[in-house]
Amino acid sequence: MDGTNDTGVAASPASGRTSRTHRYRGLARTGSIATLAAMAATTLAAALARAVGVDFEVPDGGESIPLSGFAVVTGFFSAVGTVIAVALLRWSARPAERFVWTAVSLTAISLVPPLLSGADTTTTAALLGLHLVPAAVMIPTLAWSLRTRAD
Template sequence: MWTLALRGGERVAVVAAQWNDAFGVVTRGRVQLELRDGEPGPVLGRDAGFWLRGTGVRALRNPGRRTARVRIATPGAGTVTCRSTHPRTPVTERRRNDMNSTNDTGIAAGPASGRTSHTRRLRGLAGTGFIATLAAMVATTLAAALARAVGVDFEVPDGGETIPLSGFAVVTGFFSVVGVVIAVALRRWSARPAQRFVWTAVALTAISFVPPLLAGADTATTTALLGLHLVPAAVMIPTLARSLRTRTV
C-alpha cells in the first residue's frame, strides 16, 4: 500500500502494468477519474473508494487547488516472490519506490495538461451558454411578439408604460448570462455541477414569477409575462445541464 499525492491541477496516468487490480481511497481533497476515451469521470471526495479493474480509468486528476492524496492498495503486492537482479532490494519495495518517483514518466505528468484540459472544458461550457443565450433571446422575443399580436398589451399600471419587445430581449439576455456564470462557477467548484445547477436555476425561475404577480397588470399581461419567464428557462436549463453532465460524468 502506498500514498499518491496530487498537486492542484495535476494529472497522473494509470499504467495497467503497474496499477494491476489496484484499489484506491481518497484520503484528502478531491480526485477526478479520467476515462479511457478521454472524457472526465466522476469527482470523488474524501473517503471515497474506487476499483481500477475493468473500469476504463486511464488517469487520476486533482480538479482543485489544494493537494489531494490517494491511498493505493495493490492486491498481492506484499507476496511477490519473483527473483530480482537486485537481490538486496525486494521487488515490492522497488515497485513501490518506482510508483512514488516523479521521474517515472509512465505515471507522472505535470499539472499543465490537467489545467489546459480544464480550461478548454470551461470555454466549451461558456460557448454553449452563449449560443443558448442567443436562442433564448430570440425565442422570448418571438413569443412576446406573438402574444402582442393576439391582443396582450404588456402595459404595466405603474406609469402606464408598455414593455417594448426589445425590453424582453435585453432582460432575457442579462439573466441568461447570469445563468451561464452560475453554471461555469459550479463546473469549477462543485462535485455535482449539473444537479446543483438545475436546483439553483429552477429556484431562481420560481422567484422570477413574483414581480409579474405583484405588478398589478391585467390578467392577460400577467399570464403572458409568467409564460415568457418559462421560455428562456426551457432553453437555458436543459442545455446547460446537459453540457455540465457530458463534461463531468
C-alpha cells in the same frame, strides 16, 4: 528511462489545466449560444403575444414593455445563469444537479414580480409564460452541458 517518467509527470498537470480551461470555455460557448436562442425565443413569443392582443402595459407609468426589453432582460439573466453554471462546474462535486436546483429555484422566484405587478390578467399570464420560455431553453441546455463536462 527516468527522464521519460519525469516528462510524463510534468506534462500531466499542464494537460489537466488545459483540459479544465477547455471545459470552462466549452460551457461558456454553449451558454452563449443558448443565451442567443433564449433571447430569440422569448422575443418571438412576446411578439406573438402582442400580435394576439397582449399589451404588456405595466401599471407603473402606464408604458408598454418593448420587445427589445424582453431580449435585453433575457440576455442578461441567461448570462448570469451561464456564470452560475461555470462556477458550479469549478466548485461543485455535482454541478449539473446543483445547477438544476438553483436555476429552477431562481425561475420560481422570477414568477413573483409579474404576479405582484398589478397588470391585467392577460399581461400577467403572458409575462409568466415569458419567464418560462428562456428557462426551458437555458436549464436543459446548461444541465446537459454540465453533465458532459463534469469529471
